[in-house]
Amino acid sequence: MKKHYDILVIGSGIGGLVSALILAKEGLKVCVLEKNSQYGGNLQTFSRDKLIFDTGVHYLGGLSKGQNLHQLFSYLEIMEDLRLHKMDADGYDKITFGDDTTEFPHAQGYENFVEQLSKYFPEEKENLENYCEELQRVCSNFPRYNLVGKDNYNEEILHLNTKRFIESITPDRKLQSVLLGSNFLYAGDSENIPFYVHALTVNSYIQSAYKCEKGGSQISKLLVRKLREYGAEVYKRTEVSEFVFNSEGNLVAVKTKEGNEFYADKFISNIEIRSTIRMIGEKQLKKSFVNRVLSWRPVSSCFSVYLVLKPNKILNFNYNIYHYASENMVWNAFKYTKDNWPQTYMLSSTPSKQNSSFAESLTAISYMDFEEVRKWEDTFNTVTDEHDRGELYEKFKLEKAYKMIDALEKKFPDLRASIKSIYTSSPLSYRDYIGNFEGNMYGYAKTSENPLKTMVSPRTKINNLFLTGQSVNMHGILGCTIGAFNTCAEILSKEIIDERLNEVLNKTN
Numbered sequence: 321m322k323k324h325y326d327i328l329v330i331g332s333g334i335g336g337l338v339s340a341l342i343l344a345k346e347g348l349k350v351c352v353l354e355k356n357s358q359y360g361g362n363l364q365t366f367s368r369d370k371l372i373f374d375t376g377v378h379y380l381g382g383l384s385k386g387q388n389l390h391q392l393f394s395y396l397e398i399m400e401d402l403r404l405h406k407m408d409a410d411g412y413d414k415i416t417f418g419d420d421t422t423e424f425p426h427a428q429g430y431e432n433f434v435e436q437l438s439k440y441f442p443e444e445k446e447n448l449e450n451y452c453e454e455l456q457r458v459c460s461n462f463p464r465y466n467l468v469g470k471d472n473y474n475e476e477i478l479h480l481n482t483k484r485f486i487e488s489i490t491p492d493r494k495l496q497s498v499l500l501g502s503n504f505l506y507a508g509d510s511e512n513i514p515f516y517v518h519a520l521t522v523n524s525y526i527q528s529a530y531k532c533e534k535g536g537s538q539i540s541k542l543l544v545r546k547l548r549e550y551g552a553e554v555y556k557r558t559e560v561s562e563f564v565f566n567s568e569g570n571l572v573a574v575k576t577k578e579g580n581e582f583y584a585d586k587f588i589s590n591i592e593i594r595s596t597i598r599m600i601g602e603k604q605l606k607k608s609f610v611n612r613v614l615s616w617r618p619v620s621s622c623f624s625v626y627l628v629l630k631p632n633k634i635l636n637f638n639y640n641i642y643h644y645a646s647e648n649m650v651w652n653a654f655k656y657t658k659d660n661w662p663q664t665y666m667l668s669s670t671p672s673k674q675n676s677s678f679a680e681s682l683t684a685i686s687y688m689d690f691e692e693v694r695k696w697e698d699t700f701n702t703v704t705d706e707h708d709r710g711e712l713y714e715k716f717k718l719e720k721a722y723k724m725i726d727a728l729e730k731k732f733p734d735l736r737a738s739i740k741s742i743y744t745s746s747p748l749s750y751r752d753y754i755g756n757f758e759g760n761m762y763g764y765a766k767t768s769e770n771p772l773k774t775m776v777s778p779r780t781k782i783n784n785l786f787l788t789g790q791s792v793n794m795h796g797i798l799g800c801t802i803g804a805f806n807t808c809a810e811i812l813s814k815e816i817i818d819e820r821l822n823e824v825l826n827k828t829n
Contacts, residue, residue: 325351325553327811328584330560330574331755333361334797335789336590337543338804341396342820344550346812351582352552353574355559360540361590361754361789368743369628371670371681375745375753376761377536378668378683379407379640380797381524389524389798391467392805395824398542403533408638410436412529415501416643419730423641424498426526430456433526437498447490451499454489455526458519464802465520467821473775480515481768483651497647504642504666505796507619507762508653508687514768517794524798539797560591563599563785571782574599586784586811592755593763593776593791606781616774618760620654621747623688625724628681631672633738636679641667641731654687661720662686662727684724690747690758692716700752709748717744762795778807786810 329340332354344350358364362376382389393399411425427436434448459465461474486496500510505521564573573583589596645663656663665686669679699709729735747759766774776792788807809817
């Protein structure tokens, strides 16, 4: 017998899992298909030397009581089971430049954020207050950021440019660079990106900043467990290879690589938007839509170095370090030359289980263009389908790892002697494991000049196919979670989603 579902979700990134759970909670018969051996997309973790490393989610914002992600996760019934560790209240992120030893903090709580930076910029207190006010104003004008209420995009806010806005807030070049210091969270383009992307990203961390104990994959594990409680079916190692249309041109099923067919009334694609287009077939879609998506520029990819440390060698730090070779680097942090790589990096540590004063591992991430690994693009390598990329590739990765260690040693002079083992991931790893086009970190580049160009409705021209995930509008845990509620509003109705979220707001207020 052919299995038939109300909703079939392709891909198990957070957007797909959240969409599936919202719909399963409404009593719909839901199925999720994932090609990899692990659920979660960017939430995936991996284990080396018995330690857990995150691939994409290094910290979360907005998770304190009454804040938006806390409320959304409460509705999804996963909040109480999350094991979180609050980051340093006076500096969850610290921004550093060149050889200057000063660490400029981004603190939790708006008053504290202003207070901590005012110590370094005493003349700028009022400007910092204005910056914080504007962050909150822009966020409150964003659909579903506060769960219910606003449901249209404010055209004026979409066109606000980050560079122009930051320059209007303060003339102090150093403070501008400090405020933009965590731009790794939106792929390092502070010059062209709309200010709303900066605001939505930074605002939730200023509200509250947490690390997931045992990695971000606990979020996907909790969502999958809850899905099964609501009767949904969730399958991994099940790669969808094509969409099946009937003679009337309606989407009726998907076919997997193994040749199995899954039938449903409605479909949600949580996979890379170009992959979705390829499987649908361009004839089924408007040429203008296909051309628009194909014209998007993927944001930069990255290269990560994971260092397992010898015991009691490097002190643990409960914050992230964002380092730039110079203050000007913040505007276009993703641009670099091979000779001077890494010009910038994000560094985080994990406390040792035996002695939490010391770190058991470090993760350092810097930008990397796909061009650097283009010669190996025809090779694929995942846990379920392992292929050796050869000696040259291993040499390439090791050289990059040593370059990163050289850069880190300027901050941690004893680092090299403290390393037990080294692991790496390149743009190819992000492409193969997460499915991002050319291994990009956060979908496609947005520009304040034409913000609507890269915005896509969750509803497609195929009347029973919907989209969710970071290719559709906002990236990040919060962005993709809000996006999933927007996708489900198209399927269930805005009124039903608002009603459910109002119930959450009434409980927490």
